[in-house]
Amino acid sequence: MGDFLQVFADNVHDWFPPLLRAAEVTLELAVLSIAVGLVLGLLVALLKVSRLPILRPAAVVYIEAIRGTPALTQIYLVYFGLAGIGLVMDNITAAVVALGMNTAAYMAEIYRAGIESVHKGQRDAALSIGMTPLQTMRFIVLPQAWRVVLPPAANLGVAILKDTSLASAIATPELMSRAYDLVGQTWRPMHIYLLAALIYMMMCLPLIRLVRYLERGARRGEAEAPGGRGLRRRLAEAWAAGARHGEPGAVAK
């Protein structure tokens, strides 16, 4: 045990900086993927709740296909698969595309749950004063939906941050990749992967705290919102919609 810790003490100052720099890439990947996912996800969600003929089923197929397959498979498809049919991209772009599309599918369901959480009567009232469906969505539904959307979206953000580690499989220069290289140089897998775990914790734990805070805020708003008791169920549905790897909604506990 003493030797183990001694190795840490001797080498931490060599190992930590490169890992931290790689963690920056992790964060960049996550932010880009989430940005893509937020925008694309909204589009897909709106298509899914619409009645448009070809686009609605396309949205449904998109969501089911992505939610039903592993993220790593999607990364391989985008990087290797597309290259195989002539569409070559570098590993950072591939990671963002794959994770972005992945996020979009989950966000679409979260958005949908949020949209559906807004009481039907609201829409009727908006339409009856002459708003178009689009205006209703923009001025009435979405502003109320975000309260239900925010906690599971934040939860999804944490999950994406962790999923950037999968990009190491295509040598994207993020944290796990760098850790793997470092292990190849130093032959100290236990120390280095533990260090990597520590850095992930440093990034994720504050975010998880944020998620809990948001969830509590959403619950408090439930008391004031109309249709109170149903809102709790809608919140739970939104959680389930965004749930990845079967995460129980209890991140917030």
Added chain:
Amino acid sequence: MSGFLEFWRILLARLPEFLPYLLRGAVVTVEITVATLLFACLFGLVLALLKRARVPLLGSLASVYIELVRAVPVLTTLFIIYFGLAYLGIQLPSFVAAVLGLGMLGGAYMAEIVRAGIDSVHRGQREAALSIGMTPAQAMRFVVLPQAARVVVPPTANYAIGLLKDTAIVSTVAAPELLFAAKTLVSQTILPMQIYLLTALIYLALSLPLAHLANAMELRLRRGD
């Protein structure tokens, strides 16, 4: 256009050669999923009970573990167990490392699921059980846990579906499951798009029915609300 047709021609032509190979990997995927599910349920139950233990130290240890393991990617946990333990002298076969690596996180999820299930049972139930002379253990066994079990099933099914997909991660430590089989096939045939597409379809074939089942279960239980 001809390229598009050529793509599908190749896929269909070599399907009888690819499919059995991939399906063998899919069997291992299912095996890993089931093994991890069992491990996670057991581990999760232990963690949940530890959290309620009279000894505060055990409870805090369990809580801290659950917090921390969820803040780390599965890949990292897996590498710590596979490569890290090997460094310390414990060389695990990749199947075992896979189950442990996935189960470390799974146990934390299951612990939360079990806890939520027990909490969902109204306090008055336990009091009524005690008031007809049951011991706390009897109350847990005959009144609380049976009711908690109903609440626990949907999130567990949900977890199982996520787990099935997560097994793909263990391809990175050469566990012979579906994605690893796919990677091997790609390196031999240089037909990545066809093979990964097929692989994705197989995952869908496994996960979609499970998802429908889980949905149906949840709806049936929701009606009892």
Added chain:
Amino acid sequence: MAPMVSVVDLHKRYGDHEVLKGVSLDVAAGEKVAIIGPSGAGKSTLLRCINYLERPQQGHVYLDGELVGERCRNGSFQPMSERELARIRAEIGMVFQRFNLFPHLTALENVAIGPYRVLGRPKAEAERLALALLEKVGLGAKAHAFPEKLSGGQQQRVAIARALAMRPKVMLFDEATSALDPELIGEVLQVMRQLAAEGMTMLIVTHEMQFAEDVADRVIFMDDGMIVEAGEPHIMFRAPLQERTRSFLRTVLER
């Protein structure tokens, strides 16, 4: 003859808030005691201390001469083991405001589970006993119904049968009709009347003043954690001595 229930100087605190401030009470075998008073007076807490669902900070409870929740060893009091506490609790029947029927069991199973799992009777015998009790409270036909299919009044009657299945020495009723719709209260009070006529020792926390006057041998008025006044029903309800009793009754009977 020793009292069936004896409560000696009970004190119960939740954090800073003292709920019972020295309550003492004796209930003779076969006696029916009604406990009335404003909410927050400590009436429910008193009942829950008697079957040790709540642990008092100070004071003792005796059932038929036996200490509840504690043992006396060489002059000092120590907590009772869970097993012994369970055994004594079986001799005290409690009926809750919110019924607390077990939703995953039928009415029959709710009543039978005590004799079957706690007393260790064979299942068939336990179910026979349960059916007889359900018929006694008028619900024989609903034996195989689940609680969610029963009305509030029916559920409470099943709850009473469940408590009776353990052959208790005393029955505690914690606002048994407060959560019921008005038209369902009567059927529950009817069962309670029948029990009273059969000689059961009963402690009844209630807001049903007429019922209390009809059935009780003694009425106790509690306020702010203490027994303010006690006496025979017709005196308590018509000519109470204490001003606090008078003003409480005024507000309650005016409804």
